[in-house]
Amino acid sequence: MNAQPLIDHFESFLPLSDTERQLIESRVARRIVRRKEEILRAGHLCRHYSFVAEGCLKMYVVDTKGVNYNIQFAAEGDWIADIGGFHSGKPSQAFIEAVEPSIVFTIEKEDLYHLYRSISKLDRIFKVIIENKFVELQNRVLQNISSTAHERYRSFVEQYPKLVQRLPNTQIASYLGITPEFLSKVRKDLSRH
Amino acid sequence: MNAQPLIDHFESFLPLSDTERQLIESRVARRIVRRKEEILRAGHLCRHYSFVAEGCLKMYVVDTKGVNYNIQFAAEGDWIADIGGFHSGKPSQAFIEAVEPSIVFTIEKEDLYHLYRSISKLDRIFKVIIENKFVELQNRVLQNISSTAHERYRSFVEQYPKLVQRLPNTQIASYLGITPEFLSKVRKDLSRH
DNA sequence: GTTTACCCTTAAACTATGTTAAGAAATGAG
DNA sequence: CTCATTTCTTAACATAGTTTAAGGGTAAAC
Numbered sequence: 150m151n152a153q154p155l156i157d158h159f160e161s162f163l164p165l166s167d168t169e170r171q172l173i174e175s176r177v178a179r180r181i182v183r184r185k186e187e188i189l190r191a192g193h194l195c196r197h198y199s200f201v202a203e204g205c206l207k208m209y210v211v212d213t214k215g216v217n218y219n220i221q222f223a224a225e226g227d228w229i230a231d232i233g234g235f236h237s238g239k240p241s242q243a244f245i246e247a248v249e250p251s252i253v254f255t256i257e258k259e260d261l262y263h264l265y266r267s268i269s270k271l272d273r274i275f276k277v278i279i280e281n282k283f284v285e286l287q288n289r290v291l292q293n294i295s296s297t298a299h300e301r302y303r304s305f306v307e308q309y310p311k312l313v314q315r316l317p318n319t320q321i322a323s324y325l326g327i328t329p330e331f332l333s334k335v336r337k338d339l340s341r342h
Numbered sequence: 343m344n345a346q347p348l349i350d351h352f353e354s355f356l357p358l359s360d361t362e363r364q365l366i367e368s369r370v371a372r373r374i375v376r377r378k379e380e381i382l383r384a385g386h387l388c389r390h391y392s393f394v395a396e397g398c399l400k401m402y403v404v405d406t407k408g409v410n411y412n413i414q415f416a417a418e419g420d421w422i423a424d425i426g427g428f429h430s431g432k433p434s435q436a437f438i439e440a441v442e443p444s445i446v447f448t449i450e451k452e453d454l455y456h457l458y459r460s461i462s463k464l465d466r467i468f469k470v471i472i473e474n475k476f477v478e479l480q481n482r483v484l485q486n487i488s489s490t491a492h493e494r495y496r497s498f499v500e501q502y503p504k505l506v507q508r509l510p511n512t513q514i515a516s517y518l519g520i521t522p523e524f525l526s527k528v529r530k531d532l533s534r535h
Numbered sequence: 536g537t538t539t540a541c542c543c544t545t546a547a548a549c550t551a552t553g554t555t556a557a558g559a560a561a562t563g564a565g
Numbered sequence: 566c567t568c569a570t571t572t573c574t575t576a577a578c579a580t581a582g583t584t585t586a587a588g589g590g591t592a593a594a595c
Contacts, residue, residue: 184563210484218488220480233477269462276469279476284426286479287413291403293486294519295411298552317562317572326487331552333574377593491582510542524582526544542591553580561572 152177154202155254158226162274169268176260182206182247188255189245194238195231197255199223204251205315209323210243219324222248222312228278248316298327302335345370347395348447351419355467362461369453375399375440381448382438387431388424390448392416397444398508402516403436412517415441415505421471441509491520495528 152174159165159173182188182204189195191211199206205224208231209217220243223229234241235258256264264271292301302325306313313321322332345367352358352366375381375397382388384404392399398417401424402410413436416422427434428451449457457464485494495518499506506514515525 210488212488216488218484220484232473232480236473265466269465272462272465272469273458276465276472279469279472280425280429283472283476283479286476286483287426289483290479290486291411291413293483294517295403295405295409319572324487328553329573330554330575334552337574512542521583522543523545523584527582530544536595538593538595540591540593542589544589545587547586548584550583551581554578556577557575559572559574561570563568563570565566565568 150174150177150179152179152254155200158200159271159274162277163270165268165270172267173264176256176264178255178257180253180255182251182253184247184250187244187246188253189231189241189243191242191244192240195234195241195243197257198228198230198235198261199245199253199255201225201227201229202252202254204247204249204253205312206245206247206251206253207320208243208245217323218326219320222309222316222320222324224312224315228282232279248320293326298325298331299335299339301325301327302332303339343367343370343372345372345447348393351393352464352467355470356463358461358463365460366457369457370447370449373446373448375444375446377440377443380437380439381446382424382434382436384435384437385433388427388434388436390450391421391423391428391454392438392446392448394418394420394422395445395447397440397442397446398505399438399440399444399446400513401436401438410516411519412513415502415509415513415517417502417505417508421475425472441513486519491518491524492528492532494518494520495525496532 155177156165156170156173165173179202180188180199188199188206189208201223203225205222206229207219208221208223208229209219211217221229229245231241231243231245233239234243265275292304296304302321305321305325318332318336319329322329325332327335348370349358349363349366358366372395373381373392381392381399382401394416396418398415399422400412400416401414401422402412404410414422422438424434424436424438426432427436458468485497489497495514498514498518511525511529512522515522518525520528
């Protein structure tokens with residue numbers, strides 16, 4: 150099994166030995182995910198971390214009225230999982246599904262824990278990965294509490310220009326915490342300067 | 343130097359040997375921080391991670407109009423730092439200051455990196471610490487994009503009942519992303535059921 | 536123990552965002 | 566290629582949250 154994109158990703162943080170690479174490959178699965186296919190359903194256990202090699206997935210929750218809220222997008226090079234549920238073993242409250250045809254590398258909980266024990270630098274690598282994601286998320290919180298929808302949309306376009314091309318605006322609106330109708334108005338306002 | 347609260351904190355994740363405890367103590371400083379004293383100023387470098395043993399600190403940014411936005415509170419048992427700036431070595435955009443008289447244990451960057459190299463289980467421990475903080479932050483983002491101010495305030499009270507006693511409402515409003523005036527209205531609405 | 540600075544509340548007018556509904560445009564599946 | 570579905574836009578009206586201003590209450594600091 151060829152997990153090269155994932156290996157490359159790890160090696161962008163720290164070099165790995167041949168043995169380590171082989172051990173990682175032996176514990177990773179490659180999976181093709183079709184558009185709209187779910188890899189996690191609310192109420193089920195989140196059994197794996199997923200690394201996105203191609204395409205894009207989203208994690209979202211659905212409230213009692215059936216409204217969806219996008220918590221996270223994960224495109225090429227990003228990770229996605231319900232981290233809390235993954236470690237606690239409790240049923241997830243979130244869904245994860247592909248918004249485009251995608252290829253992901255998944256690591257099951259037992260395999261990830263085994264890898265942590267065998268390759269201690271993976272603790273370091275994942276610590277750095279999640280630190281980076283933490284900082285991103287903190288910036289998002291800051292945007293949410295300090296900026297108008299216009300500013301948040303402009304920031305999103307600046308920070309994720311590729312996603313803007315690839316995602317329908319309904320999905321972006323859900324991520325920004327506004328309605329698609331209002332996003333439409335925001336875009337009109339911004340387009341005429 | 344007695345860093346027992348910090349040692350206890352680490353040992354709530356994984357046990358440490360005597361040698362490890364001593365090494366940690368040798369790289370940690372205990373600091374008393376007075377109310378309103380700043381331990382980080384925007385424009386300066388964030389040189390240390392701080393573990394709060396007593397009291398409470400906040401991290402906030404100030405926009406061009408002089409308005410403050412509270413990104414995070416850290417009370418007993420929590421960590422606080424501008425993680426992005428700490429690792430990148432770039433000037434911070436945030437302030438960190440005590441909202442109560444506090445006692446913190448600080449670790450300088452060089453010391454923390456040294457500890458990571460000498461005690462590899464600290465990579466694991468900090469990975470878990472930040473995973474937990476990530477999950478908390480993700481829930482906060484979800485609240486921000488899905489809930490009204492009333493719901494966000496109720497959640498805050500539920501999740502941080504002690505902080506509600508200890509912080510002025512202005513600080514909580516800034517954390518929730520609303521004005522103090524509107525929080526006052528929210529509190530009135532909620533108080534009469 | 537005053538005094539000063541900060542904090543809380545209220546209310547009216549204003550602005551940002553949500554809701555509903557409907558038609559037009561774009562896109563995916565067969 | 567074409568149908569079915571999803572997405573985008575517009576507009577009128579409704580609600581959530583802000584601004585400004587003012588008075589009274591609390592708590593920190595000297």
